[in-house]
Amino acid sequence: MIVYWQCDHCKSSIVSGQRWVREKIYEPTLNGRYPSYHRYHAERFAGQEVSCWEKHQVEREIARTTAYAA
DSSP states (O other): OOEEEEOTTTOOEEETTOOEEEEEEOOHHHHTTOOEEEEEEOSOOTTOSSOHHHHHHHHHHHHHHHHHHO
16 A cells, blocks of 8 residues: 555545545745645545545535625
């Protein structure tokens, strides 16, 4: 088992053979114009209804709509 990265949602390792999603992030306060990346599991684990990537998307949408409503 080769570990490539850590999932930014569940903090578990993303290992060889697992599907994953990479999200490009621009944070001017951290490193100027250069992007950093967040990585997430793209497939569900046994017993889960959604993947880490899908959970992240839902959390972002909730935060966006909450900020918009305020």
